[in-house]
Amino acid sequence: MSKKLPHTCPSCSATLNVKSLVCGNCQTEVSGNYGLPLLASLTDEEQEFITNFVKCSGSLKVMAQNLGLSYPTVRNLLDDIIQKIESLQVK
């Protein structure tokens, strides 16, 4: 089961920071107070969309063909993500 990275506090809904990072190889831990990258605040589906978008060299037409969706549907999904990123940047 793949775990989802939480990015908002379940108690007060504020944005969470990273307190510690661990090396999967030697178990070395790094502690601190690191902000989450902006893209980590997006849902898995939105992150997958961005990955596909980059892999398609930013071509919505190619992406629409690969996903079996119409061009405006893909463009609308992209616009929704842009809007969400802009609102996250304002925060």
Next chain:
Amino acid sequence: MKLTSVLFNPFIRVAGTKALLIGLLAMSVTAIVCFLSNTHFDGVVDAHTGLKAPLFSYFVESVIMLGLPVVFFYSVALIFSKSSIRFIDVAGTLALARWPMIFAAICGFGLQGHTGAIHDINEITPVIVAISLVELLITIWMIVMMYNAFKVSCNVKGISGNVIFIVVLLFVEVISHVISNEFYKYIRIV
């Protein structure tokens, strides 16, 4: 794709040139069926039966009933949409949204002999009521498709999107009636 999606919102998967070609093909078939069943689309969202007219007039009606919504929905979307919308998507999806009207044209066969105008309450037969209800459902089906076409191709959402759709639809309905009536003055209707 789910059946509801196929019937009401195929635009998630089909838009642009492909939708336009399918829509124009469906509209051409509809125009021929209309000619055979004497069914006229004298408004964007309504149909009337009973009067004979030349074949070309049914195609002109189709052009008016597609052209007006495309022009006005596209113009409004240019003002209100935050997306970079394409004309071909608006034209294609709205053309495809008219395909249910082929069933309205077929319904016209059941109303042969009626001119569409009721002068006496005794003229309202159960057949007329039944066919009218079916045509009403078909029209609602088409309006739902037009709404989804507008939503997908123009990306105008929320309450403002709904209000814009209703206002533009009512506006093009009135304009299409005016243009149709002007057009009918120049053709021979029996």
